[in-house]
Amino acid sequence: ATLSDIEASEVPRTPTGQEELDRVLGGGMVQGGVVLIGGDPGIGKSTLLLQAMDGLQRSGWNTLYVTGEESGAQVALRSRRLGLDKSQVQVLAETQLEKVLATVDKLQPAVVVMDSIQTVYSEQLTSAPGSVAQVRECAAHLTRAAKASGVSIVLVGHVTKEGGLAGPRVLEHVVDTVLQFEGDRHHALRLLRASKHRFGPTTELGLFEMVEKGLQGVPDPSALFLADRQTGIAGSVVVPTLEGQRPLMVELQVLTNEVKGETPPRRSAQGLDNNRLSMLLAVLGQRLMQPVGKNDVYASVVGGVKITEPGSDLGLCLAVLSALSDQPIRPDVVAFGEVGLGGEVRQVPHASRRLAEAARLGFSTAIVPAKSPEVDANIKLVRVNTVREAMKALGLTGKVPKRTDDF
Numbered sequence: 566a567t568l569s570d571i572e573a574s575e576v577p578r579t580p581t582g583q584e585e586l587d588r589v590l591g592g593g594m595v596q597g598g599v600v601l602i603g604g605d606p607g608i609g610k611s612t613l614l615l616q617a618m619d620g621l622q623r624s625g626w627n628t629l630y631v632t633g634e635e636s637g638a639q640v641a642l643r644s645r646r647l648g649l650d651k652s653q654v655q656v657l658a659e660t661q662l663e664k665v666l667a668t669v670d671k672l673q674p675a676v677v678v679m680d681s682i683q684t685v686y687s688e689q690l691t692s693a694p695g696s697v698a699q700v701r702e703c704a705a706h707l708t709r710a711a712k713a714s715g716v717s718i719v720l721v722g723h724v725t726k727e728g729g730l731a732g733p734r735v736l737e738h739v740v741d742t743v744l745q746f747e748g749d750r751h752h753a754l755r756l757l758r759a760s761k762h763r764f765g766p767t768t769e770l771g772l773f774e775m776v777e778k779g780l781q782g783v784p785d786p787s788a789l790f791l792a793d794r795q796t797g798i799a800g801s802v803v804v805p806t807l808e809g810q811r812p813l814m815v816e817l818q819v820l821t822n823e824v825k826g827e828t829p830p831r832r833s834a835q836g837l838d839n840n841r842l843s844m845l846l847a848v849l850g851q852r853l854m855q856p857v858g859k860n861d862v863y864a865s866v867v868g869g870v871k872i873t874e875p876g877s878d879l880g881l882c883l884a885v886l887s888a889l890s891d892q893p894i895r896p897d898v899v900a901f902g903e904v905g906l907g908g909e910v911r912q913v914p915h916a917s918r919r920l921a922e923a924a925r926l927g928f929s930t931a932i933v934p935a936k937s938p939e940v941d942a943n944i945k946l947v948r949v950n951t952v953r954e955a956m957k958a959l960g961l962t963g964k965v966p967k968r969t970d971d972f
Contacts, residue, residue: 679720758809803816833863
């Protein structure tokens, strides 16, 4: 059959009751789908899944939570801490694959959580639990069982010290969806992303806040990030960034300190790429003749968010210039744009979404690349071709007399 002859229909989904999780999953769990979720120890994977399973059970779905790392009593204790005192989620403390599959066949649950795949072993293999062979074969058996019976299975995966999913790469190929649960344990914010999703896009982002009763969704993250913002401080600027398809308003802060003697200057970036920071400082030093080589530069994204897209370049440059000259940037201003090695400001995608979010939060002026498209958002656009033009637009004088060239 050709593609045009095959009947295609939307895949039915079962909402978990966790709106941010459902957002990333494209609406909820898919019958027969296999989800792999990874994240650092203690980040909240088990907490999130226990809350989701309780929500599914309260909606009338038969659920089974298989724990290989904790006893049933430990899982029950956690559920009470989360306020799920009368939860009817069925719990099985078991690591042998054959017994898990037999229980699934007997209970016929709609959704099964396997926490974690690295603890499961099959009697048919002689290698230890967590080995490449065991993880590969157990994941393959569970996936086949899901496809044959229509049960949805969620596998919890360990991560390496670099943050990638532990075990063979085939593990990610076998499953339908791969989720990454991220966050700084010292911050309350948690981010959930899909790096692979056969039943929907991988561009959605789920945001959670760790509170006393577990994880709760954050429907308006921009307001959360800017809640404690202090205005009138040099080196601070708000940047509309994108996480997947979701616009976020985050505050960038930069602190500079003049170095005395022969001590080499330090560069420190939290939530930003350190190499990107070094490159932009080189641009400011060469194109705008700013004395960045004589200053320590500390840059931070407030709130524990990590910015990986180049749309924050212009905001970071302006924050550095503001810190160097000790001139605060007006609090009603946002800035975004990619900065090239020549000091030019380049377009970034989805400018309209960024500006609409800025306008919603009350910002009145945006410093944007000159070629940015027109938008309907109620916000004044200041178009700039170079970092120097952006600097002039904000009245930043910098540390040295202005050059006469284009930059």
